[in-house]
Amino acid sequence: MSVAKKQYKRVTTNSVIEMKANGEKISMLTAYDYTMAKIVDGAGIDIILVGDSASNVMAGHETTLPITLNEMIYHASSVVRAAKRSLVVVDLPFGTYQSDPKEALRSAIRIMKESGGHAIKVEGGKEIKESIKRILNAGIPVMGHLGLTPQSIYKFGTYTVRAREEAEAKKLKEDAKMLEKMGCFALVLEKVPAKLAQEVAESISIPVIGIGAGAGVDGQVLVTHDMVGMTHEFNPKFLRRYLNLYEEMTNVFKQYIDDVKSLDFPNESEQY
Template identity: 75%
Template sequence: MSASRKEFKRVTVKSLVEMKQQREKISMLTAYDYSMAKIVDNAQVDVILVGDSASNTMAGHETTLPITLDQMIYHASSVIRAVQRALVVVDLPFGSYQSDPKEALRSAIRIMKESGAHAVKLEGGEEVKESVKRILNAGIPVMGHLGLTPQSIYKFGTYTVRAREKEEAKKLIRDAKLLESLGCFAVVLEKIPAELTKIVSEEITIPTIGIGAGADADGQVLVIHDLLGMTHEFNPRFLRRYMNLYDEMGAAIGQYVADVKSKDFPSDKEQY
């Protein structure tokens, strides 16, 4: 650990800006339940994202679109009860903010009041400007999300890298600057060229958090189930698996089944 690293008793949106200024990278992971959030928080992760990826990892949907606002509040409430240090950011789900700024504000207020979360995240730039303004004007911190925006997957038609073309890259830079000017405290950059991430990170003062966006982002985020190897069918280039829990948990459960069938469990020492 660097001697110059500042220890934050509680990470706030201000802490993240300080970390960027001090060139300390920001760590961010998803969590959707109390037990996992407690482990992640105790490991000193800076930001916990209660992502709409819960639609995939927790409910088995193909996309993030089906998850509801009520479900996001349920997951966020579970996470908040476990967290002592990390900043907890909650995704506004599809349909809760895109078309009506008033609805966006109502959705954000519900998340903050009913879950106790610290901030919300939403996808898009110019298209959601009015929603971002409404939420920020209410005093609710907002994290942006540009590049590959999973809630728009049917518009894109693919999960391939975004902003390779010149015009789309220019728009992404404009959107990042717009989100900064509106008052967002950070922006996620998903699956864009590393060179573009470097440009954006240098041209805005708020932190950038990358996922599949290269090493020049001010921080990195991964889905906890992917990092731990609890999923095995998802293998993008940007994913580094730190464990292989899919196989390890399967082996442990298989051994339990075998022990029950063979009457090895419970033993004399494991009963009253």
């Protein structure tokens, strides 16, 4: 059953908490540059995530680990300039918050001051509790991230579904409640069993946004380049491709090449 949507001129952290309370699902997509962010924001997306997935999508790295704080600030600044309605959440990159709470706070402050982002996202639970506490105490909104945490890929050794075993599922539920209690405004759950994700969403008052976490959560997030088919090598079960831009753009570029070489472009009407 569809739920009547409240119209938000500007989505805030309070807005998404209100959406959950009202039973309205939350939409979230990634963007890393001005042009894409302007399209996504104009379509009415609730949250834009400036993800450290920019490391893969924009820079071609195998993992999210290489991207730097300066690079994240650059991407986030570009997105913020385009976003007129969406809440802009920015990933803190690997190595900027895990071991030193003071460094975590400095990193979060730089993101907020230099990019104009509205909130930051961090991966992990009790292991980074002190870092989250420092950031929240400074008045910076925090979105948590549990389940498959790509910044810990070398610890996991695989991108497989997380929390299938009872012990890991128990820890995930405990971490989710801890993040809520600390004051995080939302939580991403990545690649966890749908039943577990629904249990978590029903057990806490803050929104739970899933990626590969089933339909029982409060919202969904995908990487925009994946869902519009600009990328084509990545094909997880949870990904729905709404377009095949890789194929369409390739055909267009080939047509352009042919038109240039055959002297068809530019034609008379395309000249001064």
